[in-house]
Amino acid sequence: MIDANRLKILTESAKYDVSCSSSGSTRANRKGGIGNASIGGICHSFTPDGRCISLLKLLLSNRCIYNCLYCPNRAEADVPRASATPEEICELVLSFYKRNYIEGLFLSSAVDRSPDHTMELLIDTVIRLRKVYRFNGYIHLKGIPYADKALISRAARYVDRMSYNIELPSEHSLKLLAPQKSKESLLMPIRQLATEKFVFDQEKKGKHSTRFLPAGQTTQMIVGASPESDGQILRLSEAFYRKFSMKRVYYSSYVPVVHHALLPKKCTGLLREHRLYQADWLMRFYGFTADEIAGTSENLPEEYDPKCAWALKNMHLFPVEINSAPLEMLLRVPGIGNLGAYKILKARKFSSLGFEDLTKMRIVLKRAKHFITCNGKFFGSENISTVKTMLALEAHEEKYEQLSMFSTPETSVSALTGQL
Amino acid sequence: MNVYILDGTENMFYSAVFFAYSDADCILSSAKNIQLTLDARIITVEYEEDKCERVKKKIAQYDPKALSDIALILKRGCDTKEMTALQYIRLILKNRAPVRDQLSHPMVIEAMDERDKVTLEAHRFKGFLRFMEGDHGIMYAPFSPDNDILELILPHFLRRLTTQPFIIHDTLRHKAALWNGKECAIAQTDDRISVRFSPDEENFQHLWQEYYCAVNIAQRPHEKQMKGYMPVRYWKFMPEKNPGLR
Ligand code: SF4
Numbered sequence: 001m002i003d004a005n006r007l008k009i010l011t012e013s014a015k016y017d018v019s020c021s022s023s024g025s026t027r028a029n030r031k032g033g034i035g036n037a038s039i040g041g042i043c044h045s046f047t048p049d050g051r052c053i054s055l056l057k058l059l060l061s062n063r064c065i066y067n068c069l070y071c072p073n074r075a076e077a078d079v080p081r082a083s084a085t086p087e088e089i090c091e092l093v094l095s096f097y098k099r100n101y102i103e104g105l106f107l108s109s110a111v112d113r114s115p116d117h118t119m120e121l122l123i124d125t126v127i128r129l130r131k132v133y134r135f136n137g138y139i140h141l142k143g144i145p146y147a148d149k150a151l152i153s154r155a156a157r158y159v160d161r162m163s164y165n166i167e168l169p170s171e172h173s174l175k176l177l178a179p180q181k182s183k184e185s186l187l188m189p190i191r192q193l194a195t196e197k198f199v200f201d202q203e204k205k206g207k208h209s210t211r212f213l214p215a216g217q218t219t220q221m222i223v224g225a226s227p228e229s230d231g232q233i234l235r236l237s238e239a240f241y242r243k244f245s246m247k248r249v250y251y252s253s254y255v256p257v258v259h260h261a262l263l264p265k266k267c268t269g270l271l272r273e274h275r276l277y278q279a280d281w282l283m284r285f286y287g288f289t290a291d292e293i294a295g296t297s298e299n300l301p302e303e304y305d306p307k308c309a310w311a312l313k314n315m316h317l318f319p320v321e322i323n324s325a326p327l328e329m330l331l332r333v334p335g336i337g338n339l340g341a342y343k344i345l346k347a348r349k350f351s352s353l354g355f356e357d358l359t360k361m362r363i364v365l366k367r368a369k370h371f372i373t374c375n376g377k378f379f380g381s382e383n384i385s386t387v388k389t390m391l392a393l394e395a396h397e398e399k400y401e402q403l404s405m406f407s408t409p410e411t412s413v414s415a416l417t418g419q420l
Numbered sequence: 421m422n423v424y425i426l427d428g429t430e431n432m433f434y435s436a437v438f439f440a441y442s443d444a445d446c447i448l449s450s451a452k453n454i455q456l457t458l459d460a461r462i463i464t465v466e467y468e469e470d471k472c473e474r475v476k477k478k479i480a481q482y483d484p485k486a487l488s489d490i491a492l493i494l495k496r497g498c499d500t501k502e503m504t505a506l507q508y509i510r511l512i513l514k515n516r517a518p519v520r521d522q523l524s525h526p527m528v529i530e531a532m533d534e535r536d537k538v539t540l541e542a543h544r545f546k547g548f549l550r551f552m553e554g555d556h557g558i559m560y561a562p563f564s565p566d567n568d569i570l571e572l573i574l575p576h577f578l579r580r581l582t583t584q585p586f587i588i589h590d591t592l593r594h595k596a597a598l599w600n601g602k603e604c605a606i607a608q609t610d611d612r613i614s615v616r617f618s619p620d621e622e623n624f625q626h627l628w629q630e631y632y633c634a635v636n637i638a639q640r641p642h643e644k645q646m647k648g649y650m651p652v653r654y655w656k657f658m659p660e661k662n663p664g665l666r
Contacts (some may be wrong), residue, residue: 001623029579045548046649050642095624347521347523351522357524
């Protein structure tokens, strides 16, 4: 059994990886097996920082041959080192899983000895879980750059999701801060997995016996360790979604754990991270393009969320009439989200909706009222600078609430997802 | 005013609805300590199969999905649940159609809110339920939910722990689901079931507590959010919130 001390080291090294989500995969339990993956994702606990625990998030080893400047586990750092065997990890996963502590495993590792060596140990662990222990719960595996192509596609047949983190938003920054990782070493496996998954899903249509990354790929980048603008970052994300059908891009605001002349001394504000998630949400669910949200060299405004910012720039499109506006337009109204738009669509079939009806339906109108009419009546302010001030004041209130919403479960309507 | 006294079962409820439907200002309740007014006339309801079925058939005719909404509402742990369900039924029968989507109607809002409280809690306990390993390898999970959700979460755990015998025990309602790997039964229980734990149980609880502390980012405290997502009343049976619990 793994001891508490090693567990602590291997957990603490893994915890900054924000991707906690266990959603997006369905994996039925097989006869004689244990576990399944649930489509909505399930939170098993919440830590005092307000984040959800869904997966057992662990490094297999924190011994690293590389030297990424920002990383507490880089080769030159003087930190306690530990590793766990595949068998120890399996035992821990099963014991936690059957006690209903966790939904599955998020396994990652530093580059111990060599990329292939590490990747082999990771694969050994997941195959053991699936074959020896017949574990059908959720597994997310973080890929090791430079590992052999065949190893990468082998892993993809056993796990629900894989991620290669792009780490930094530009090639230049990557060279500077993570000198051993090249852009290609990260992009190649992402491209390989996307292509293989596409081919696999085409051939496999309807047949369920084997699977290839049913929950797809995700990636993550550190925001604020390097000088790229939000506009640049969002264009990169957009490309990931379009070209590689990436399921999620995670943004992790930079925390200085390591001191170095090339690194900023200060934390990046969580507000910036939050605004990026909001903008990301607009691209994924509301049909916005990166171009509409921010110019290439622009940052997202701090005063209000990106949907407000877009609406204020496009006042000629507003106000829209709640009782007749199409879904796409309702979704573009500041303050009205998926759920609100859906409620409006349904309710207006039965009776035309007045302002009070929206309140009864618990649609928050503080922001929305400046951009809508109900049966032709307008309740907002005509004066755009008044609107701006009011929106900014409102966002200010929201700011302190959400600043600390560092990470929350994807299952709830929440800040990390950036839902607007 | 007529007051129909119920026992909390669905059958009894629908039997009463047969009469109560057109009885404009009546009260339907299964509450133990119901407050009666001076003009109250108490009616003890009896289960009558034909009336019960007729009511259900009528409702299903106008909205096939309504019966499952009502079943959920009746699992609420609050005294007004029968009235909420009755008013919802009246509205369906009056409209002769589903009313679920009339989202600005106060009665619909209330019914859907109550239903959602039940499904939300059931969803939460898929995550918050905690099993402990007994010395014969049976997993035991006590919990005391606000609503009567044992039967709602059971299928989830049956799918997940197919070969693993387990007991889920609602300590508030004194009932438990027992699964031996082949058959499942719901049984009435005492307040406490005595279980001897396996020798490893303490170790794994300890590792879990250790893990819980290690993943927390101490520089970013947000207790309020933690408690919002995981209400304090649920902590009782969670090892990570009870370092002394063994
Ligand atoms: S590869 Fe870089 S980021 Fe990963 S553990 Fe090693 S030093 Fe840290």
